[in-house]
Amino acid sequence: MSVNREELKQLIDNIHEEDAAEVYDFIGYLNMKREREAIDQFDLDLFTGDKVLIRQVQKSQEDRINGRIYNQEQGLKYLRNTIREFESEQNL
Numbered sequence: 001m002s003v004n005r006e007e008l009k010q011l012i013d014n015i016h017e018e019d020a021a022e023v024y025d026f027i028g029y030l031n032m033k034r035e036r037e038a039i040d041q042f043d044l045d046l047f048t049g050d051k052v053l054i055r056q057v058q059k060s061q062e063d064r065i066n067g068r069i070y071n072q073e074q075g076l077k078y079l080r081n082t083i084r085e086f087e088s089e090q091n092l
Contacts, residue, residue, distance in 0.1 A: 015023060047053055063069055070078060 012020075012023060
């Protein structure tokens with residue numbers, strides 16, 4: 001849809017003063033929406049080009065499918081054991 005900007009400017013010039021603030025806010029909203037879409041697309045392009053990140057996501061999905069995931073308690077237990085092992089190796 002093509003919009004005649006001059007006609008749009010005339011409509012804005014003729015709008016009631018109490019509605020002008022709403023129009024201003026709406027235009028700001030539209031600009032922010034476009035900026036957010038551009039940032040989201042940039043993020044998507046950046047992440048889809050990161051082969052290491054893609055492989056990490058695939059590995060995570062495989063781990064979930066094969067039951068190789070930790071709940072909170074299991075994760076803490078694993079970390080504690082890993083720390084203990086590391087500390088015991090340091091005391092050799």
